[in-house]
Amino acid sequence: MGWHQRTIRLAPRARGFHLVTDDIVRAWPEVARCRVGIAHLFLQHTSASLSLGENADPEVRRDLERWFTHAVPDGFAAFRHVTEGGDDMPAHVKSTIIGASLSIPVRDGSLALGTWQGIYLCEHRDEGGARTIVATLQGE
Amino acid sequence: MGWHQRTIRLAPRARGFHLVTDDIVRAWPEVARCRVGIAHLFLQHTSASLSLGENADPEVRRDLERWFTHAVPDGFAAFRHVTEGGDDMPAHVKSTIIGASLSIPVRDGSLALGTWQGIYLCEHRDEGGARTIVATLQGE
Amino acid sequence: MGWHQRTIRLAPRARGFHLVTDDIVRAWPEVARCRVGIAHLFLQHTSASLSLGENADPEVRRDLERWFTHAVPDGFAAFRHVTEGGDDMPAHVKSTIIGASLSIPVRDGSLALGTWQGIYLCEHRDEGGARTIVATLQGE
Numbered sequence: 001m002g003w004h005q006r007t008i009r010l011a012p013r014a015r016g017f018h019l020v021t022d023d024i025v026r027a028w029p030e031v032a033r034c035r036v037g038i039a040h041l042f043l044q045h046t047s048a049s050l051s052l053g054e055n056a057d058p059e060v061r062r063d064l065e066r067w068f069t070h071a072v073p074d075g076f077a078a079f080r081h082v083t084e085g086g087d088d089m090p091a092h093v094k095s096t097i098i099g100a101s102l103s104i105p106v107r108d109g110s111l112a113l114g115t116w117q118g119i120y121l122c123e124h125r126d127e128g129g130a131r132t133i134v135a136t137l138q139g140e
Numbered sequence: 141m142g143w144h145q146r147t148i149r150l151a152p153r154a155r156g157f158h159l160v161t162d163d164i165v166r167a168w169p170e171v172a173r174c175r176v177g178i179a180h181l182f183l184q185h186t187s188a189s190l191s192l193g194e195n196a197d198p199e200v201r202r203d204l205e206r207w208f209t210h211a212v213p214d215g216f217a218a219f220r221h222v223t224e225g226g227d228d229m230p231a232h233v234k235s236t237i238i239g240a241s242l243s244i245p246v247r248d249g250s251l252a253l254g255t256w257q258g259i260y261l262c263e264h265r266d267e268g269g270a271r272t273i274v275a276t277l278q279g280e
Numbered sequence: 281m282g283w284h285q286r287t288i289r290l291a292p293r294a295r296g297f298h299l300v301t302d303d304i305v306r307a308w309p310e311v312a313r314c315r316v317g318i319a320h321l322f323l324q325h326t327s328a329s330l331s332l333g334e335n336a337d338p339e340v341r342r343d344l345e346r347w348f349t350h351a352v353p354d355g356f357a358a359f360r361h362v363t364e365g366g367d368d369m370p371a372h373v374k375s376t377i378i379g380a381s382l383s384i385p386v387r388d389g390s391l392a393l394g395t396w397q398g399i400y401l402c403e404h405r406d407e408g409g410a411r412t413i414v415a416t417l418q419g420e
Contacts, residue, residue, distance in 0.1 A: 002420065003316045003317065003419065003420055005316050005385065005387060036143045036145050036276070037143065037276075038180060038276060038278070040318060040383055040385065042383070042384065042385050042392065043394075044392070044393065044394025044395075044397060045394055045396070045397070046332065046333055046334045046394070046396055046397055051236050051239070052186065052235075052239075052240050052241075053186055053232060053235075053236060054186045054232055057221055059220045059221040060221045060229065060232055062220065063218070063219045063220060063221050063229050063232070063233075064232065064233060064236060066218045066219070067212065067216065067218070067219075067233050068233075070218060071211065071351065072347065076347065078343070078346045078347070078350060079343045079346070079347075080339045080342065080343060081337055081339040081340045081343050089340065089343050092333060092334055092340055092343070092344065093343075093344060093347050093348075095332075095333075096331050096333060096344060096378060096400075097237055097377055097378070098236060098237070099239065099331070099332075099379065100332050100397075101332075101382070101383055101384075102241070103180055103182070103241055103243055103383055104182065104241075105145065105180065105182050105274045105276045107145060107274070112182065112184070112274045113184065114183075114184025114185055114186070114272070115184075116185070116186055117184060117185070117186055117240075120236075132394070134385045134387070134392045136316070136317075136318060136385045138278075138318070138418075139143065140142065140143055176283045176285050176416070177283065177416075178320060178416060178418070191376050191379070192326065192375075192379075192380050192381075193326055193372060193375070193376060194326045194372055197361055199360045199361040200361045200369065200372055202360065203358070203359045203360060203361050203369050203372070203373075204372065204373060204376060206358045206359070207352065207356065207358070207359075207373050210358060211351065237377055238376060238377070239379065242381070243320055243322070243381055243383055244322065244381075245285065245320065245322050245414045245416045247285060247414070252322065252324070252414045253324065254323075254324025254325055254326070254412070255324075256325070256326055257324060257325070257326055257380075260376075278418075279283065280282065280283055
């Protein structure tokens with residue numbers, strides 16, 4: 001099948017960790033036509049992240065938000081980049097820690113996620129707005 | 141050589157950071173037949189991670205365990221997802237920080253790691269059990 | 281265009297987070313001939329990292345250094361791997377957190393970065409010296 005690239009837009013979400021596997025799969029029908037390959041997701045932002053996480057208990061996502069905001073508190077006193085709000089520089093730090101892209105193997109037309117793995121959009125801003133992903137698929 | 145995909149199973153390991161470069165290379169003979177490409181390792185779990193780290197002094201791996209468990213302590217008071225044990229939610233956080241996959245360039249039949257780089261399995265559970273990796277190789 | 285691989289050497293930089301998008305683009309003319317693909321950057325070191333970050337205000341990079349050195353202080357008392365200096369083991373931890381590689385989609389001859397995204401070299405040593413990247417491009 002060679003290369004396929006598209007843009008996926010995710011609707012605005014509240015600050016926190018969100019399971020978006022279904023949104024991604026629905027928006028990316030080409031994955032179903034790929035026998036073996038790599039599905040690459042690239043978030044074009046520096047105040048949100050993409051990660052893989054537990055897909056069952058929503059409390060896990062809330063605990064992740066609790067820990068990350070404990071580790072990188074809003075209004076951290078040492079920060080000087082403060083004009084965009086107390087949640088902005090912490091969002092850049094969290095994005096640096098977690099990262100903005102994922103590479104997921106494709107096998108027999110599906111993302112080869114583990115039983116308990118899901119794709120998370122990690123929204124680090126209070127009002128992050130819609131988020132844009134460049135989705136690149138290559139395979140055969 | 142096009143695409144090649146296989147499953148690599150890693151035997152159970154104690155909690156901590158483990159150098160597994162040799163296990164990976166031994167289980168993946170196709171890499172030796174690849175002149176240039178990308179070797180992708182994808183761990184199908186949310187309580188362990190894959191990373192690249194110093195391959196010489198075992199104390200580095202123990203220090204990594206010391207720092208990560210200091211930063212994300214077992215039984216962290218704010219966590220609510222606690223029914224699977226005090227090491228479970230910290231494992232999910234560490235996995236979110238470190239990540240579950242690696243992309244390593246292949247050059248002349250070998251992983252193009254730096255002199256001091258090795259592949260780590262980061263086991264965040266006390267009893268994590270065997271771990272499964274989807275290994276995808278593409279190149280020519 | 282198939283596969284293209286080259287080595288990119290970055291000149292020594294002071295400890296901290298550095299915007300190197302232009303250095304990378306200048307050293308990698310093949311990207312301009314790629315319509316769609318993936319550009320992969322792999323740093324062959326365990327005491328520095330690559331990340332994506334805000335490309336406008338230099339204070340963001342200084343705040344990242346402030347937070348990471350707060351979270352992983354030089355001379356952290358629990359570390360035993362100390363013979364290479366008080367900044368060495370913290371550098372390994374920061375490299376484990378941030379990661380040594382980036383996969384960036386290519387679209388119409390350019391890296392498909394978001395408006396505010398740039399490529400950072402994160403230098404975690406006081407005297408890290410020159411850094412080597414294996415740059416692998418595949419596309420059509």
